[in-house]
Amino acid sequence: MAEFWDGGYAYYATALLLVIGLYAILVKRNLVKKLIGLNIVQAAIILMWVASATRPDATVPVLDTHGEQGKQVVDATDYLNPLPHTLMLTAIVVGVATTGVAFALLISIYRRYGTLDEAELLEQMRGEPQ
Amino acid sequence: MRSYYDDRIVALSARLVTPFIQLFALYVVFHGHYSPGGGFQGGAMLAASFLLIRLSIGTAAAQSQFQRSWGTPVSSIGALVFLGAGLIVMFFGFNFLDYAGLPLGLSDPELRNAGILAIELGVAVTVAATLTAIYDDLVGEPLGPLAGGLDEPTVVAEADQVEGPEWDVEFGNG
Amino acid sequence: MRHLTLIVLIAFAGLLFYGIGHVPDRGALDSPPNAAESAVGSPNAAAYYVENAYLDAETPNMVTVTLADYRSFDTLGETVVVFTAGMACALVLRRSRR
Numbered sequence: 263m264a265e266f267w268d269g270g271y272a273y274y275a276t277a278l279l280l281v282i283g284l285y286a287i288l289v290k291r292n293l294v295k296k297l298i299g300l301n302i303v304q305a306a307i308i309l310m311w312v313a314s315a316t317r318p319d320a321t322v323p324v325l326d327t328h329g330e331q332g333k334q335v336v337d338a339t340d341y342l343n344p345l346p347h348t349l350m351l352t353a354i355v356v357g358v359a360t361t362g363v364a365f366a367l368l369i370s371i372y373r374r375y376g377t378l379d380e381a382e383l384l385e386q387m388r389g390e391p392q
Numbered sequence: 393m394r395s396y397y398d399d400r401i402v403a404l405s406a407r408l409v410t411p412f413i414q415l416f417a418l419y420v421v422f423h424g425h426y427s428p429g430g431g432f433q434g435g436a437m438l439a440a441s442f443l444l445i446r447l448s449i450g451t452a453a454a455q456s457q458f459q460r461s462w463g464t465p466v467s468s469i470g471a472l473v474f475l476g477a478g479l480i481v482m483f484f485g486f487n488f489l490d491y492a493g494l495p496l497g498l499s500d501p502e503l504r505n506a507g508i509l510a511i512e513l514g515v516a517v518t519v520a521a522t523l524t525a526i527y528d529d530l531v532g533e534p535l536g537p538l539a540g541g542l543d544e545p546t547v548v549a550e551a552d553q554v555e556g557p558e559w560d561v562e563f564g565n566g
Numbered sequence: 567m568r569h570l571t572l573i574v575l576i577a578f579a580g581l582l583f584y585g586i587g588h589v590p591d592r593g594a595l596d597s598p599p600n601a602a603e604s605a606v607g608s609p610n611a612a613a614y615y616v617e618n619a620y621l622d623a624e625t626p627n628m629v630t631v632t633l634a635d636y637r638s639f640d641t642l643g644e645t646v647v648v649f650t651a652g653m654a655c656a657l658v659l660r661r662s663r664r
Contacts, residue, residue: 270586270587270589270591270592272592273586273589273592274583274586277579277582277583277586278579280582281575281578281579281582284575284578285575288571288574288575289568289571289572313592314592314599315599316592316593317593317595317600318593318595320593322428323616323627323628323629324426324427324428324626324627324628324629325619325620325626325627325628326626336616336617336620337617338602338612338613338616338617339595339600341616341628343599343600343612344612344615344616344628344629344632345599345611345612345615345632346599347629348629348632348633348637351430351432351629351633352640352641352644354432355432355519355644355647355648356644356647356648358436358523359522359647359648359650359651359652360651362523362526362530362651362652362655363651363654363655363658365526365530366526366529366530366654366655366658366659367658369530369658369659370658370659424627424630425625425626425627425630426625426626426627427627428627428629429627429630430627430629430630430633430634431634463652463656464652464653464656467648467649467652468649470645470649471645471646471649474641474642474645475642478638478642488639489638489639489642491635501621501622501623501624502624504622504623504624504625504635505623505624505625507634507635508623508625508630508631508634508635511634511638511641512630512634514645515641515645518645518648518649519648521652522648522649522651522652525652525655525656526651526652526655529655529656529658529659529660530655530659532659
């Protein structure tokens with residue numbers, strides 16, 4: 263049973279989340295719901311990266327300097343892989359910025375066309391004289 | 393007419409909690425060296441404290457905490473602190489963003505410690521100001537005179553026009 | 567059109583689940599991110615960062631040292647991205663009164 267929790271169930275769960283987010287982007291008609299689907303896709307990918315940064319019996323990548331002297335020899339297999347955490351910090355902040363800009367664009371779309379429904383938007387955009 | 397932001401309980405709770413949120417955000421920024429944390433996390437919490445006041449009291453009363461016009465200039469100041477820390481060391485012959493060249497007179501690892509703290513502060517300021525600026529731009533210009541707030545309590549209706557429950561207790565009006 | 571979309575989604579989900587079965591185990595010590603040395607013999611980036619973070623920067627938190635010292639250029643780029651997002655919102659939404 264312990265192999266199940268240590269193993270690849272996390273990847274299956276994040277893949278399912280990714281497909282749910284893609285479903286929201288492709289099938290929903292409201293633009294805000296598509297944006298929420300985009301956020302779900304981003305959350306799934308970040309979770310997959312962070313879930314892959316584990317080692318057996320490893321601890322958080324923060325050195326404990328209170329016990330012994332500070333500069334003891336550090337064994338790299340005692341600590342988690344810090345690199346995916348670093349990269350995903352960047353990804354989270356970029357996702358927040360992207361969501362903010364997407365909301366600004368949605369507001370200006372609503373001001374221009376009066377609707378946020380995809381089908382009505384396409385009709386109005388086709389009907390405009392170019 | 394009753395303004396949207398006249399609920400005294402919500403306003404009092406938000407004003408009570410906000411200094412602790414800001415203190416904890418500063419703690420997270422400064423203790424990014426010793427525990428999980430750092431610039432981005434602390435900056436997001438600082439922005440949350442600004443947005444709490446804006447959501448509970450109103451943008452008009454929140455101008456005394458963080459004004460609308462401060463959003464983009466303050467975020468550019470944070471980015472310039474980061475770039476400045478990287479460019480100063482180039483005048484002393486080191487590579488770009490190599491903190492060992494900071495002219496502070498400490499040993500190399502301690503100089504890197506100081507350099508990391510400086511750029512984390514810049515990043516926190518930028519993230520907090522940008523998130524608040526995005527919220528202010530999404531909300532837009534306030535409609536009409538900025539009514540409401542805590543200095544002018546408005547009365548919803550006169551006491552004798554409202555039908556209360558049978559156990560109506562006599563309060564003072566207004 | 568909707569049926570085609572659902573078929574594509576199910577096929578993509580099947581492809582993902584098939585691919586996950588061929589990925590190394592989570593936390594396996596011989597997978598490329600966790601190995602001590604990379605395939606060409608140079609030290610692995612993550613192992614180097616964990617072992618040398620305190621010696622180089624006097625800071626116990628290895629994630630912060632990686633983010634702000636070893637990979638500080640990426641953090642600079644990301645700060646500029648956040649600032650650019652704020653500027654983009656301002657440019658799209660602020661209407662100046664002529």
